Amino acid sequence: MAATLKDVAIRAGVSRSAVSRTFTDGASVSPKMRKKVQKAAAELGYRPNALASSLTTGRTKMIGLISNNFHNPIFLTVFDRFTRALQERGLRPLLVNLSDETDPQSSVQMMRQYSVDGVIVASSTLSPDFSKAFRDAGVPVVHTFGRHATNPHVHVVGIDNVECGRMAARALVARGHRRVAFLGGPEAATSTQDRYQGFMTEMAKHPKVKTTYSFADDYSFEAGRAEMQRLLQGTMAEAYFCGDDVLSIGVLSAVRDAGLKVPEDIGIIGLNDMEMAGWANIDLTTIRQPIGQIINSSVELIAAMLDDPGRYPEARLFPCDVVERGTLRPVPDP
């Protein structure tokens, strides 16, 4: 069975406190004692029990990583990046799948049962109130992909979805499209609302361009495809800003099945620049959300909060940029 601190103390012929100090950063212990203890510990294969020490230190080094999105392919990259960034700092992600429930209180309680040092909410659809429940319970929290506010109640890291909507609108206008449309994800999602708002307000500056919009049921291939199939029954726009890449791929599929050419007949621009967007058979023009930076910044922020829990809530927004690929025609020469 696992060796304990007491076993090491007995073997090294020292007090338990000496052993503890040897393994506690910053604690005072003589070099001679340290060597004696380390020798005994090595012989026994001893490593401190993180959970026992957390009772005294109040630190587990575990971070709750909460998500309700396990279907959008970009989230595999998200989990890859989060796990790596946390591990690099000696932090351990306790993964929570909230696809089936979003009661803040039961999540808060569970996280406190495990004494996580902090929580990262990785979701664009879980509400600010969800994240705020952690803050109110005294648990450091960062909401990644959350909607920013002028006076944020919790730390938010992400992109400005409104600005992305404007950016997409500008991209379509710059290509001379006279009829454009927003095809968003689920209408109730804040990310959808913000992208829609940005798109529509930018398009309002171009009254001569006909602008329409609609929503898919979900951020998924099937939902995007189904919504475009519905649109194909009526009057089409020349170009579409689709709420995200996976939606865009569904839209592309429906368009091509209808015998239309992309970008010649129909232009498509997505959002996210997930790995698949660059696959040769997709080649999606999209707006890149800098996932790596967002995640590193989130982890940096949660780590900072461990040392400064009273840290004032901030919103860190990262700029997006248009990635030119094959689904939008080139900008005409001036």
Place this chain on the structure above:
Amino acid sequence: MAATLKDVAIRAGVSRSAVSRTFTDGASVSPKMRKKVQKAAAELGYRPNALASSLTTGRTKMIGLISNNFHNPIFLTVFDRFTRALQERGLRPLLVNLSDETDPQSSVQMMRQYSVDGVIVASSTLSPDFSKAFRDAGVPVVHTFGRHATNPHVHVVGIDNVECGRMAARALVARGHRRVAFLGGPEAATSTQDRYQGFMTEMAKHPKVKTTYSFADDYSFEAGRAEMQRLLQGTMAEAYFCGDDVLSIGVLSAVRDAGLKVPEDIGIIGLNDMEMAGWANIDLTTIRQPIGQIINSSVELIAAMLDDPGRYPEARLFPCDVVERGTLRPVPDP
């Protein structure tokens, strides 16, 4: 700050032991006492600290979920399923990303520091020795997607990759193909080796069919595409068994870019039946690996081991089946 068992005891005017018994399944406590304690606990928002109790019980209900694959899209489904199945049993996954290192001992040590109740190794590329290190350290372990052996040292849950190779071969032969090929993932991977072996041994039964093989660098779209582009410079087979779905999608991309028609000119069969295989623009004929069953079985097995740690190691293999879609021509009528 969080209420403790002691706070509840004081508020209810009872002993700490009474409070503990109220929250411990199977412990003896009168209904009257229980009600009194529960009232006080509710008023204080008390929940037992799982880590403190683990010191006595030896149980954290945390399960290490180890993976080194965060790029194959099917792993998003894998994580979704694992988190759900574990959560349903009140178990919590501590996620570990081993993309960058595979030293068994450091992983074992980390898991023991957190007193996980068990470990699930979700990887087809991490070696049996990796999993065995946990067993040797007395940590219950299940290797999901591991290679089975006649005398397994650890519990293994997955598919018979050799049989899948045979199955793919039979599928190609049944369609009358006279020139067939295996296009595998990384040659060193055991999954590649087994699939290759099954394919080749089955094809050996059909000496009149010309059989060739090659390997992609990786299980990825780009690697699949690149390998097919290389093959397109030479003599092509009529149909290919590609080592997994994501490889197949890359292969499809290269084939179509070369102006060939699928399945008329070239047939493709993949393996896994990940969500994307069914997308209308992919419509991949593939061999379904029953991910849901594999994962539920793994979780069932780890849960069983918590109660019976000495349980004899077993291998649970699930049958695969061919999913007919659009990338292989139909079987000719007899």
Place this chain on the structure above:
DNA sequence: GATTTTTTTGCAACCGGTTGCAAAAAGTGT
């Protein structure tokens, strides 16, 4: 009511660590 049996309860020790503090040891200066 008295006796016996069963259930409930609190005490105190335990789980594996950390840490304040006083005493001991080591180091420095004269």
Place this chain on the structure above:
DNA sequence: ACACTTTTTGCAACCGGTTGCAAAAAAATC
């Protein structure tokens, strides 16, 4: 060698729970 200062060390209490056991209380039996 002695006085003073700094560092190191062990003790014992603590962190937030669980549990064996003996005593007390409740229930059952006659």
